[in-house]
Amino acid sequence: xxxxxxxxxxxxxxxxxxxxxxxxxxxxxxxxxxxxxxxxxxxxxxxxxxxxxxxxxxxxxxxxxxxxxxxxxxxxxxxxxxxxxxxxxxxxxxxxxxxxxxxxxxxxxxxxxxxxxxxxxxxxxxxxxxxxxxxxxxxxxxxxxxxxxxxxxxxxxxxxxxxxxxxxxxxxxxxxxxxxxxxxxxxxxxxxxxxxxxxxxxxxxxxxxxxxxxxxxxxxxxxxxxxxxxxxxxxxxxxxxxxxxxxxxxxxxxxxxxxxxx
Numbered sequence: 691x692x693x694x695x696x697x698x699x700x701x702x703x704x705x706x707x708x709x710x711x712x713x714x715x716x717x718x719x720x721x722x723x724x725x726x727x728x729x730x731x732x733x734x735x736x737x738x739x740x741x742x743x744x745x746x747x748x749x750x751x752x753x754x755x756x757x758x759x760x761x762x763x764x765x766x767x768x769x770x771x772x773x774x775x776x777x778x779x780x781x782x783x784x785x786x787x788x789x790x791x792x793x794x795x796x797x798x799x800x801x802x803x804x805x806x807x808x809x810x811x812x813x814x815x816x817x818x819x820x821x822x823x824x825x826x827x828x829x830x831x832x833x834x835x836x837x838x839x840x841x842x843x844x845x846x847x848x849x850x851x852x853x854x855x856x857x858x859x860x861x862x863x864x865x866x867x868x869x870x871x872x873x874x875x876x877x878x879x880x881x882x883x884x885x886x887x888x889x890x891x892x893x894x895x896x897x898x899x900x901x902x903x904x905x906x907x908x909x910x911x912x913x914x915x916x917x918x919x920x921x922x923x924x925x926x927x928x929x930x931x932x933x934x935x936x937x938x939x940x941x942x943x944x945x946x947x948x949x950x951x952x
Contacts, residue, residue: 743946750816752924754850756791758782760946769936823849841867859893925950
């Protein structure tokens with residue numbers, strides 16, 4: 691069970707960061723556990739932004755719209771058969787003479803069979819019309835076991851490039867981080883090597899989602915041989931994600947965000 695717990699935690703973190711991952715082994719080895727624990731799993735209270743949306747607010751990058759007060763909800767279908775719901779909310783505050791956007795994401799196993807609840811907190815700042823990521827912290831509870839992971843990003847790590855560069859097929863960028871994993875009663879586990887994510891713009895593509903059809907820009911992200919396709923719609927941000935191994939995300943609901951024509 692302990693090995694499966696670690697695997698699941700790493701997979702969920704990897705998917706939030708756009709890496710490839712598979713939960714096939716963990717899912718198959720816990721089939722009996724799923725059926726026994728699904729009824730006892732209590733769904734957590736949903737997260738909410740701390741303030742309402744300001745109608746006058748203008749985001750620095752429409753493809754990565756950090757709108758304070760906004761909410762986006764996704765359904766995640768893992769290749770193993772697990773289905774999870776993901777809620778993403780955004781808040782903002784002035785820190786060290788700059789506006790820092792805090793994005794909180796709550797991932798919950800829809801069936802309750804695996805009893806997975808994770809909260810991911812990421813912080814961003816605008817650099818002109820580019821978006822830099824400052825930090826990322828995941829707190830997880832899987833099968834009643836607590837754990838956390840911190841991604842220590844390099845300085846000036848870009849989460850999203852400027853819209854002009856994003857419109858050019860073949861544009862690339864990358865960022866790196868060093869993961870630190872923590873479990874109660876144990877010393878932190880620090881990776882010896884940084885993780886490097888490489889991004890490449892694949893061009894415009896029309897994407898169908900449960901809430902509509904959108905004109906998007908496709909971005910492929912790679913970590914070694916693992917690839918994920920992300921599709922960003924102006925005004926909404928990420929609307930669809932497809933991993934090489936079969937896991938997919940789709941936006942199913944949003945508020946405080948508005949699709950834009952570019």
